[in-house]
Amino acid sequence: MNKSAPESMDRRGFLRRAGLAVGAGVMLPQLGLARTSAPLSMALSSSTSSIDPDRLFKSGDFKQADRGYAYLLREDPGNAHAVAQRGRIALLSNKFEEAEKLLTKAIGLAPDDTFSKRQLAECFVRQDEVARAVPLLRGTGDPSDAAFATQYAGVTGRPYEVRGAQKTRVPFVCVDPLPCVEAAVNGARPQSFLIDTGATLAFSTKTAEQAGLRALSTSISHPAGQTLTTYHGVMESFRLGDIVLRNVPVVWYDLRMPDLPDGSQPSGVIGTTLLSHFLATMDYAKQALILRRKTGAQQREFQAEARRSGADRLPLWLAGDHVPCTLGSLNDYGPRVASLDTGGMEMGVMTTEENAKRAGIAIDYEHPTTGGGMTTYPITPARISLGSKVGRNIPGVVGGWPWLQLFGFETIANFTHEFFKPHAITFDYANMNFYIANK
Template sequence: MAFAGPSGTPDELFKAGRFKEADRGYEQVLEGDPDNAHAYAQRGYIALLSNGFADAERFLTRAVDLAPGDSASKERLADCFVRQDQLGRAVPLLRAAGREAAAKQYESVTGTPFEIRGPRSTRLPIDFRYPIPLVRASVNGAEPVAFTIDTYASLALTMETAEKAGLRAVATSTGRNPQETFTIYHGIVDSFRVGEFELRNVPVLWHKAEMPHPLGVPQPNGAFGTTVFYHFLTTIDFPNNALVLRRKTKAQLREFRSEAERAGADRLPLWLVNTHFPCTLGSLNGYGPKVASVDLGAEGAIQVGTRPEVAERAGLRPDHDRPAVFATAEATYPFVAPKAGVGNAVARDVYGWVSENFGFDERFGFETIGNFSQEFFKEFSITFDYAGMNLYISSR
């Protein structure tokens, strides 16, 4: 029997992004039904969203024991290990969940995964001539080339970049975009250098499909994002066109948090879905705060998807006379939001898109108010603290 508090059932609370309340509800469910696999699975997922690895492992392991066919919990338990660079522990879970290509890739790592070499921190310039920010990085000792930084990305390369780096595929899978279906190659990069940091033994993907780029200019050589960023205290300083990576030492975390407090930076919760989908709290025209995703590789400032009623609740007026194709969504319509915010960072007259097909609510399992991209953050500095699971945002 499902526990239902005055604000709803645990599943309803979870779907609404009220994770702490949902977790308390699932805890009460387990008090009356100690073998409830769903409650264990949800408590494990909630813990994983905030990098609560010990609780995530405990609850998800119990969920899988009670429901051996629960592939989602197996993948989340694998994710729990991957985020801690314990790739070997993820392999049998991914294989059992039908993720053979990822399993083969991770079991092919022979050294320390994501081994970091270099100083305490590095700072490198961001090129904003593309719609998506660019930095220069090096693969296997080659000359540095242009990479997009995209919070929704793992380390990915073009086919040409992979061939020049001498990469060998250990597995393949299939990818799709609106134009084509293509083969994705899975391998391991011996060395990935960004700024003064070198990362060793890094899982990587490559394919023949074109990476996003404006018409008339060359495509970038690759992309990287949260699977690299969560190994550091990562700041994307838009006003000063800089990417700053700091080692996640206690001293540097303490120093940064003191600096952020003195600067009056807003501190917001940070959640992470499936290794590379960061979320925080956002609002649209006074609707919110609600859970919002942060995708610094998307076009426009905001995308609102999957539920047209979000646009209605937020008082947005999509222009249905100007349909367009965006990503995998077939019917997208532009809007201008008079006001949008992430914490105390507020922008006005924000351009965005709305679509019934765009969004990740089904994949995430909870509702999002929308997706905030780099165009929204262009006046702000944003820092991802995956140790404390906080997102800091300030104007400079």
């Protein structure tokens, strides 16, 4: 993610920016909370909380929120909002069977609930069951959803079919401005691709044309006030090291990316929609991307390595369709839910003015930067941390980040590029754990 150009916000305009509202159903105009059939002031029980579950969810207390919604459903089994929210919480942790059951029930109770339709479609997409997502996306009435439906309908064979080695190590071409590796599209010569966990898999238009990709559909978005046409297609193969992925959904567009150290332009961005198919390690310190298949043997090998390296294991949630989250702290404020969009060039943390003030972080209002429709101000927190791994005096910025609108819950900060440089970070989307180790 770039502080001046949102090139990583490509998938559905990052869920249509402000379109991802808290909850589903009829919205209360003042609070933005969905109506329930039970009073919001209802005391849930002595074993849960007197605070309503919508507020618990908004604050990132997903476990207690889920218990609160379950309590409401004992009182009113037809509460569509509570069912939908339980499905949403299950999907955050990739609990696919539970999420599918709850979201299907929520749609049955509220057939006009387009948000739950998108959530259920995402549940299928994450499992590479893209054909099941097609009718749901076509049924929302949203042109962007329709573009993805057409793209998924054009996939022949299993999407993201993995061939080749059980594990591969792909050296970084560079670490700055962001980690970059070489990969090959449709059997062509290798090209340079940035790695950014706040992105999907996206190419430049030039790369797509050279690879002979065919647009199955298009969608229009407006990042930072621009009008951007995104092309949706499916590539035959994508090689990373000794692993080849086949039948891969991909998007491409004309949006400039940062120059590489040699002055060339990257061919595209590798993001979480690809990385989540593996036990994926971004080893900044040793400058390599390591991809392991999601097998028991690879899990055991990695866990032994994690123990030897003293890695911290933290919870992992997947927000929207491609932004990982865990728990982090700013000085002594936290731990609270934090996002892990690694694409913040030249900085290690991004937060809001309110969170910076809560954490006692000084804000440099004398040196504002304006870009992407937002004004940001420099900060240099004394200490930011994920588990026991601490970054001291790492540069960052505060700004009016739309995380609540994008995710539906509050985050303390986004931890990004400069913070991760001494570390190796691993995303385990099978067991929903995030690992961070010193190297």
